[in-house]
Amino acid sequence: xxxxxxxWGVLNSARTDYLAGVSPHCDEVFxxxxxxxxxxxxxxxxxxxxxxxxxxxxxxxxxxxxxxxLPDAQVRAVKPPAQDAASCGNYPASVPATPSPxxx
Numbered sequence: 001x002x003x004x005x006x007x008w009g010v011l012n013s014a015r016t017d018y019l020a021g022v023s024p025h026c027d028e029v030f031x032x033x034x035x036x037x038x039x040x041x042x043x044x045x046x047x048x049x050x051x052x053x054x055x056x057x058x059x060x061x062x063x064x065x066x067x068x069x070l071p072d073a074q075v076r077a078v079k080p081p082a083q084d085a086a087s088c089g090n091y092p093a094s095v096p097a098t099p100s101p102x103x104x
Contacts, residue, residue: 022068022069023068023069023070025068025069025070025071025072026068026069028071028072029050029051029054029072030051030054032050032072033047033050033051
């Protein structure tokens with residue numbers, strides 16, 4: 001007899017195992033994109049890029065694993081000192097992009 005709920009039990013078990021082995025901050029990117037998408041009612045290019053790139057990073061790499069384990073608030077707290085160090089106060093925070101030549 002086929003039980004339609006059986007696959008969900010397997011998926012729920014896999015999700016439980018996954019969550020037990022990763023930082024609770026690992027999927028913050030997905031939650032942020034989901035909230036923004038819900039507010040906007042659509043996905044933008046930034047949202048698609050975030051979803052594709054975030055899980056394509058190899059968690060086997062130490063820096064990626066460390067980044068995925070950090071709370072987003074801690075990552076954002078680094079931005080002002082890092083931006084100051086990078087610009088040394090000599091450059092504006094943002095520089096307008098130059099137009100690309102048309103594709104032929």
